[in-house]
Amino acid sequence: MSASPPTTAESKPGAAGEAGAPPVRGPRGAAGRRSSGIRGGERLAGYTFMLPWLIGTAVLTIGPMAWSLYLSFTDYHLIRGGEWTGLTNYRAVFDDPMFFRTVRVTLMYVAVSVPIKLVASLFVAMLLSQRRRGMGFYRAAFYMPSLIAMSVGVALIWKALFSNDGVQDSIMSSFGWEGGGFLGNPSVSILMLVLLAVWSFGAPMVIFLAGLMQVPQQLYEAAEVDGAGKWRKFVHITLPMLSPVIFFNVLMETVGAFQLFGPAYIIGGEAGAPAWSTLFYTVRIYTLAFTDFRMGFASAYAWILVLAVGIVTIIMFRAAKQLVFYAGEDR
Amino acid sequence: MIRNPYRAKRRTVLTGASAAAALGAASACGDDGGPAGTADDPIELSFEWWGNEDRAEITQQAVDLFQEKNEGIKIQTNFADFPEYWESMTTRMASQDLPDVFQMDYSRLRQFGGNGMLLPLDGVVDTSDFMEGFLDTGYVGDELLAVPIAGNTLGMLYRADWFDAAGVSLEAGYSWDDYHEYIKTVTADLGEDGKWGGGDYAGQYHFMELWLRQQGGSFYTDDGTALNFDKGQLTEWWSKTEELNSGGHVAPIDVTTQWEEDGMVLDAIGSEITWDNFLPWLAPTIEENGGTPALAAPPTSDPSNLGLYLKPSMQFVIAANTPNADPAGKLIDFMLTDPEAIKILGTNRGVPATNVGRENVEIDDISQQVLDYEASVEQYLTTPPPAPPAATGAIESKFGEVYEQVLYGELPVADAVDTFFTEAETLLQAEQ
Numbered sequence: 011m012s013a014s015p016p017t018t019a020e021s022k023p024g025a026a027g028e029a030g031a032p033p034v035r036g037p038r039g040a041a042g043r044r045s046s047g048i049r050g051g052e053r054l055a056g057y058t059f060m061l062p063w064l065i066g067t068a069v070l071t072i073g074p075m076a077w078s079l080y081l082s083f084t085d086y087h088l089i090r091g092g093e094w095t096g097l098t099n100y101r102a103v104f105d106d107p108m109f110f111r112t113v114r115v116t117l118m119y120v121a122v123s124v125p126i127k128l129v130a131s132l133f134v135a136m137l138l139s140q141r142r143r144g145m146g147f148y149r150a151a152f153y154m155p156s157l158i159a160m161s162v163g164v165a166l167i168w169k170a171l172f173s174n175d176g177v178q179d180s181i182m183s184s185f186g187w188e189g190g191g192f193l194g195n196p197s198v199s200i201l202m203l204v205l206l207a208v209w210s211f212g213a214p215m216v217i218f219l220a221g222l223m224q225v226p227q228q229l230y231e232a233a234e235v236d237g238a239g240k241w242r243k244f245v246h247i248t249l250p251m252l253s254p255v256i257f258f259n260v261l262m263e264t265v266g267a268f269q270l271f272g273p274a275y276i277i278g279g280e281a282g283a284p285a286w287s288t289l290f291y292t293v294r295i296y297t298l299a300f301t302d303f304r305m306g307f308a309s310a311y312a313w314i315l316v317l318a319v320g321i322v323t324i325i326m327f328r329a330a331k332q333l334v335f336y337a338g339e340d341r
Numbered sequence: 342m343i344r345n346p347y348r349a350k351r352r353t354v355l356t357g358a359s360a361a362a363a364l365g366a367a368s369a370c371g372d373d374g375g376p377a378g379t380a381d382d383p384i385e386l387s388f389e390w391w392g393n394e395d396r397a398e399i400t401q402q403a404v405d406l407f408q409e410k411n412e413g414i415k416i417q418t419n420f421a422d423f424p425e426y427w428e429s430m431t432t433r434m435a436s437q438d439l440p441d442v443f444q445m446d447y448s449r450l451r452q453f454g455g456n457g458m459l460l461p462l463d464g465v466v467d468t469s470d471f472m473e474g475f476l477d478t479g480y481v482g483d484e485l486l487a488v489p490i491a492g493n494t495l496g497m498l499y500r501a502d503w504f505d506a507a508g509v510s511l512e513a514g515y516s517w518d519d520y521h522e523y524i525k526t527v528t529a530d531l532g533e534d535g536k537w538g539g540g541d542y543a544g545q546y547h548f549m550e551l552w553l554r555q556q557g558g559s560f561y562t563d564d565g566t567a568l569n570f571d572k573g574q575l576t577e578w579w580s581k582t583e584e585l586n587s588g589g590h591v592a593p594i595d596v597t598t599q600w601e602e603d604g605m606v607l608d609a610i611g612s613e614i615t616w617d618n619f620l621p622w623l624a625p626t627i628e629e630n631g632g633t634p635a636l637a638a639p640p641t642s643d644p645s646n647l648g649l650y651l652k653p654s655m656q657f658v659i660a661a662n663t664p665n666a667d668p669a670g671k672l673i674d675f676m677l678t679d680p681e682a683i684k685i686l687g688t689n690r691g692v693p694a695t696n697v698g699r700e701n702v703e704i705d706d707i708s709q710q711v712l713d714y715e716a717s718v719e720q721y722l723t724t725p726p727p728a729p730p731a732a733t734g735a736i737e738s739k740f741g742e743v744y745e746q747v748l749y750g751e752l753p754v755a756d757a758v759d760t761f762f763t764e765a766e767t768l769l770q771a772e773q
Binding site: 090 | 431434435751
């Protein structure tokens with residue numbers, strides 16, 4: 011991904027998006043570059059270099075996806091196999107007593123974790139975009155958690171932090187909290203996972219940072235001359251100039267949040283403990299496939315998620331047309 | 342300190358079922374030396390079980406002895422805790438990479454056996470020396486697919502020191518309501534935060550099965566295709582402990598859900614229904630906590646019928662696709678009937694199921710307590726239910742999971758009952 015920290019270039023007029031991430035430019039910006047001619051030999055070399063990736067994608071992604079699409083129309087039992095049953099699975103998903111619970115838990119998580127994570131990462135990115143001594147260290151330090159956050163080890167540490175008499179319980183109890191550790195309290199347990207997500211804001215932070223570096227300084231200077239305060243500059247310059255980056259981050263984080271599995275599975279287990287409050291859609295898919303052996307049904311479950319995420323993505327692109335400002339565009 | 346190479350490898354092997362599967366496949370292809378096996382070109386067998394480090398250590402000793410006595414056979418061992426063990430086994434069942442010999446649980450027998458994963462053991466394993474009635478539970482249909490390692494039955498494990506102090510004694514034939522009163526008395530007598538006379542037991546399907554058997558019923562129908570009770574009965578069962586919970590007489594769910602260990606080991610609860618062969622495992626810690634563990638009959642709704650049966654605590658099975666059925670059978674025979682092996686293994690897996698096992702095993706005080714308990718309820722033991730259906734593992738966890746919602750107040754009992762029936766019926770359906 012385009013997560014490499016940007017160069018120090020900060021005020022190249024009209025260069026927004028050139029040096030940094032492609033998404034900064036968005037789909038429209040790409041159109042102008044296609045015309046450069048590529049010779050046949052280079053093309054061959056290009057495809058040869060792509061070959062490992064192509065093979066990997068075909069064998070490890072497209073193949074299994076096609077297979078699971080087929081399975082979703084069968085009553086495939088993980089051990090005994092199965093037969094074509096048409097749309098039966100898809101109808102049965104909506105009759106599954108767990109379906110709406112898992113949808114609710116997942117939507118709740120997406121709705122809470124994505125905005126908090128993005129606000130936090132933008133805030134930190136703005137702090138880190140200043141030119142100070144040792145900034146490289148801070149940037150690395152804030153990025154670090156995102157490298158390990160989805161690991162089993164961190165999930166286990168999280169469990170310990172949020173158990174009864176754990177760190178969170180001790181701190182909050184001294185302020186009069188009586189709910190115990192989040193781990194055993196179904197009304198707040200999902201916050202554990204939200205906090206884990208927020209803590210691992212490294213990826214969107216780096217992208218924000220890249221975007222912030224591209225905002226032309228003279229816009230701020232001009233605003234200052236006109237007497238704009240910090241807040242006005244943020245709302246009227248930073249946010250609009252950053253909107254393609256924000257859109258990209260919202261999209262990536264939302265799609266990612268829908269698919270959260272590892273930490274949820276380790277913290278809540280197949281039962282989504284406590285009291286199904288961490289029973290994510292993906293955890294349900296896992297249980298159906300590997301504990302109940304109903305691979306066909308689980309595949310249908312999974313494809314409904316694919317559809318849902320696809321629809322959400324389309325809606326976002328539609329909304330982006332109104333909300334996202336691409337530099338150089340007439341508005 | 343790591344003393345043997347097999348243990349050192351455990352974690353790495355465990356990290357992925359695939360790694361273990363690859364090993365299994367490699368060992369299956371690796372022996373071109375024919376079935377005989379020599380010291381230079383040995384037959385390789387894989388052997389796995391669930392349990393803790395103690396069990397692993399003595400099992401490895403027995404396996405080493407077996408390898409000494411059988412030069413042409415090399416055994417690759419591996420073990421894990423119960424939940425991880427089954428998680429890995431079910432995944433490996435799907436990829437047909439089960440170990441040659443492995444430890445089986447009665448509740449999973451049909452899941453594996455019914456799917457053709459297990460080798461019929463007649464003529465492969467010596468079945469002449471088992472105690473009467475023990476082999477019955479190894480059959481799925483007409484085929485003997487598993488042999489028992491030891492037997493166990495349900496009992497009430499309790500802290501005699503706490504119960505005596507509260508003036509409560511457990512005489513066989515006491516009712517479930519009596520038991521509730523006892524819990525209340527003990528909890529009140531303890532009068533201490535974080536200590537209770539007992540725990541909520543209604544989330545365990547084995548205990549509901551016990552309760553149903555006391556009324557002449559059963560959990561599943563004989564052919565294992567359906568539940569053999571109605572919603573009214575489940576409603577009654579799941580409402581039983583309501584008063585105990587609302588009155589704070591038992592450990593509450595938000596506490597128990599965070600326990601990483603048994604509540605009695607944690608010195609938190611004074612009684613629980615459990616398998617009697619757990620005593621050797623639980624008793625030492627309870628004694629360290631200053632307690633006196635004791636076993637009594639579980640509560641009953643009919644004093645003349647305790648609903649108990651002798652269940653194999655663990656079984657040995659052989660994977661159907663093993664290329665080395667005979668050496669595998671030899672290993673099982675050795676573990677169950679070789680006097681030296683029996684001495685090494687002791688009562689770690691329960692009191693042995695073979696006559697030669699019973700003659701040779703050393704019985705310590707704790708195991709003697711288990712034997713005494715089994716003798717005291719022997720007259721009440723009735724025919725075991727047929728091996729539960731393949732879906733039972735999933736149904737068992739669903740049973741606890743749904744009941745948890747009741748304890749948390751997320752679902753009223755009636756809704757929970759409906760949910761469980763829908764889930765269980767779907768699972769049973771999917772396995773047919």
